[in-house]
Amino acid sequence: FKMVLAGRAIYGEEIQGLRRMMEDESWQLAPGGKVESVDVLAAYRDRIVGDIKLARKMKVVVDCGNGIAGASAPDIFRAIGCEVIELFSEVDGNFPNHHPDPSKPENLKDLIAALQASDAELGLAFDGDGDRLGIVTKTGVNIYPDRQMMLFARDVLSRVPGGTIVFDVKCSQRLGPAIREAGGEPLMFKTGHSLIKAKMKEVDSPLGGEMSGHIFFKERWFGFDDGTYAGGRLLEIVSRSADPSAVLEGLPTSFSTPEINVACAEGEPHTLVEQLIGQAGASDFGAGAQVSTIDGVRIDWPDGFGLIRASNTTPVLVLRFEGHDEAALKRIETRMLGLLHSVKPDAVLGGSAH
Numbered sequence: 336f337k338m339v340l341a342g343r344a345i346y347g348e349e350i351q352g353l354r355r356m357m358e359d360e361s362w363q364l365a366p367g368g369k370v371e372s373v374d375v376l377a378a379y380r381d382r383i384v385g386d387i388k389l390a391r392k393m394k395v396v397v398d399c400g401n402g403i404a405g406a407s408a409p410d411i412f413r414a415i416g417c418e419v420i421e422l423f424s425e426v427d428g429n430f431p432n433h434h435p436d437p438s439k440p441e442n443l444k445d446l447i448a449a450l451q452a453s454d455a456e457l458g459l460a461f462d463g464d465g466d467r468l469g470i471v472t473k474t475g476v477n478i479y480p481d482r483q484m485m486l487f488a489r490d491v492l493s494r495v496p497g498g499t500i501v502f503d504v505k506c507s508q509r510l511g512p513a514i515r516e517a518g519g520e521p522l523m524f525k526t527g528h529s530l531i532k533a534k535m536k537e538v539d540s541p542l543g544g545e546m547s548g549h550i551f552f553k554e555r556w557f558g559f560d561d562g563t564y565a566g567g568r569l570l571e572i573v574s575r576s577a578d579p580s581a582v583l584e585g586l587p588t589s590f591s592t593p594e595i596n597v598a599c600a601e602g603e604p605h606t607l608v609e610q611l612i613g614q615a616g617a618s619d620f621g622a623g624a625q626v627s628t629i630d631g632v633r634i635d636w637p638d639g640f641g642l643i644r645a646s647n648t649t650p651v652l653v654l655r656f657e658g659h660d661e662a663a664l665k666r667i668e669t670r671m672l673g674l675l676h677s678v679k680p681d682a683v684l685g686g687s688a689h
Contacts, residue, residue, distance in 0.1 A: 337528075338350070338353075343532075343533070343536075344528070344529040344532055344533070345529065346527060346529035346530060346533075347529075376406075376407060379407065380407065380410065380411055380414065383411050383415070383563065383564055383567055384411065384414045384415055386555055386556070386564075386567075387415045387564075387567035387568065387570070387571050388415075388571060389415055389416040389417070389570060389571055389574040390571075390574040390575045391416075391574050392416050392417070392418065393416070393417050393418070393456055393457070393570055393573075393574055393579075394417065394418040394419075394420070394453075394454060394455045394456055395412060395417050395418070395419060395420070395455055395456060395457050395458065395459055395570070396419075396420045396421075396422060396446055396449045396450045396453065396455045396457075396458040396459070397409050397412060397419050397420070397421055397422065397424075397458075397459050397460075397461075398422040398423055398443075398445060398446040398449075398458065398459070398460040398461070399421075399422070399423055399424050399435070399460075399461050399465075400423050400430065400432065400433060400434070400435030400436075400437075400442065400460065400461060400462070400463065401423045401424075401425060401426060401427040401428075401429075401430050401431065401432060401435060402426065402430075402435040402461055402462060402463035402464065402465060403426055403463065403464055403465050404461035404465035404562060404563060405421075405423065405424035405425060405426050406424075406426055407465075407563065408424075408459075408461060408465070408562075408563045408566070409421050409424055411563055411567070412459075412563075412566070412567070412570075415567055415570070417570065418455075420449060420453055420455055422445055422446060422449055423445075428463075430463070432445065433445060435461065435462050435463040436462055436463075436467075437460035437461065437462060437467060437468065437469025437548060438462075438467070438469065438480075438546075438547055438548055438594075440477060440593075442460070442469075443458075443460055443469060443471055443477060446458040446459075446460050446469075446471055447471055447475040450471060450473060450475070451473070451475065455473075456473060456579050456580065457470065457471070457472060457473070457570075457573070457579055457580065457583075458470070458471040458472075459566045461562045461563070461566075462548065462562065465561070465562050465563060466528075466549060466559075466560040466561060466562055467480075467547060467548030467549055467560070467562050468480070468483070468548055468550060468562040468565045468566050468569075469548060470483060470566075470569065470583065472579075472580035472583050472584055473580040474580060474584070476580075476583070476584055478583045478584075478586070479507075479546065480506075480544055480545065480546055480547065480548045480549075480550065481502065481505075481506035481507040481509075481510050481544070481546050482507070482509075482583070482586045482587070482588060483544070483550065483565075483569065484500070484502060484506065484510055484542075484544040484550070485509070485510060485513040485514075485586050485587060486569065486572055486573075486582075486583070486586060487542055487544070487550065487552075487565075487568065487569070487572075488500050488510075488513065488514045488517050488519055488542060489513075489517045490568070490572050491519075491541050491542045491552075491554050492514075492517045492518045492519045492541075493517075494554065495519075495541045495554055496518050496519075497518060497519065497520065498519050498520070498540065498541045498542070498554075499519065499520045499521075499522050499538045499539070499540045500514045500519045500520070500521055500522065500540060500541075500542050500543065501522045501523075501524055501531055501534050501535050501538065501540045501542075501543035501544075501551075502521070502522070502523060502524070502531075502543065502544050502545070503523070503524060503525065503526040503527075503531060503544075503545040503546060503547075503630075504523055504524070504525065504526055504627070504629065504630045504631065504633050504642055504644065505526055505545070505546035505547075505594070505642060505644075505653070505655050506523070506544070506545075506546050507587075507588075507589060507591070507657060508589065508635060508639060508640045508657055509587040509588065509589055511523070512587075513586075513587055522534070522538060522540070523627070523629070524629065524630075525629055525630040526545060526546075526547075526630055526644065526647065526653075527545075527647050528545065528549045528551075528560055531543045531544075531545060531549070531551060532551060532558060532559065535551060535553060535558060536558070540553060541553045541554035542554060546594075546655075548562070550562075550565040552564065552565070552568065589639065589657045589658060589659050589664075590657065590658050590659070590660060590661050590663070590664040591655065591656065591657040591658070591664065592654075592655060592656045592657075592664070592668065593655075594653060594654070594655055595653070595654040595655065595684050595685070596646075596651040596652070596653060596654070596684075596685045597651060597652040597654065597675070597679070597682045597683065597684060597685065598650070598651055598683065598685060599650045599651055599652060599679075600650060601650045602650070603650065604645035604646060604650055604651060604652050605645045607645070607652060607678050607679055608631050608632070608643070608644065608645045608652075610678040611631070611632045611643055611674060611675070611678055612628050612632055614674060614677055614678060615628070615632045615634065615674070618674070620634055620636070620670070621636070623636060623637040624636050630644050631643050631644025631645060631652075631653075632644070632674070634667075634670075634671070636663070636667065638658060638659040638660070638663040639656070639657045639658035639659055639663045639664060639667045640656070640657050640667065641654075641655075641656045641657075641667045641668070641670065641671035642654065642655045642656070642671075643671060643674070643675055651685075652675070652679075652682075654671065654675070654684070656668040656671060
């Protein structure tokens with residue numbers, strides 16, 4: 336669940352303050368207030384169905400991973416004009432088929448197999464709480480969220496010219512130029528759904544997104560991340576084409592690593608990041624290199640980028656590298672790992688975790 340205070344998401348020190356209050360039992364009860372339970376499913380369905388307009392009927396495979404999206408997403412996609420092949424729509428918190436995390440390629444295998452065994456056009460996948468979207472094409476290509484954002488930005492900016500599009504530091508170097516080409520202003524910011532939403536509100540942004548799969552539409556929606564709604568918006572756009580997979584696979588891309596985690600002791604990641612910032616400030620990364628320290632250390636070269644940041648939720652460093660070609664990726668990865676080992680010689684690279 337997400338915690339909301341006076342209409343805004345809370346994060347960071349506010350959440351820690353709430354934790355301390357609960358541990359100390361130091362809260363003060365105020366008079367008034369009420370607890371209310373409301374069934375919003377029908378209104379939620381009607382709001383999405385009334386907004387999304389497909390240019391033609393589509394056939395899709397929907398993998399809800401036994402998460403909560405299974406209770407509503409397949410029905411909503413049918414209502415907007417899709418023929419739906421369902422996978423794992425039964426809500427089951429034991430997740431008996433696969434973990435509901437579309438950011439990990441291994442969790443998309445069933446979706447890709449079902450898609451390729453049918454005449455469906457695209458596959459959609461959701462995470463456990465339904466706020467993140469994964470997309471795979473007919474040929475089994477995973478369209479990562481930063482590439483999805485290129486498509487969404489083009490569409491939104493056609494109605495909101497000059498709008499500021501917010502995205503997190505893990506996103507592709509290709510995204511900023513794609514936003515400019517579509518007539519918008521790119522704004523890279525810290526990772527974290529609460530942080531992105533707050534920045535969107537500050538700059539009156541019509542669209543924001545994170546590499547993890549959180550997509551935030553303010554234009555035509557409410558500015559929060561909803562996987563089903565994002566899926567509907569994507570289908571609306573690609574339904575205008577006879578070959579949606581070609582449209583998606585034609586979006587700009589690069590060679591990149593998946594998200595890489597480096598396990599640390601509790602409290603160590605932020606200390607290491609401070610050391611990395613100091614190292615980066617005293618280093619020469621070559622002609623054209625630009626260093627950003629808004630969230631860890633991100634170094635952009637003309638042909639790719641490297642990122643090392645502290646996770647917001649677990650004691651790990653998060654790494655991601657991208658190059659316009661394989662040689663650039665290898666060079667950037669080697670340079671960034673050298674920077675990492677200068678502050679943490681015992682660093683061991685591991686898999687990703689949302």
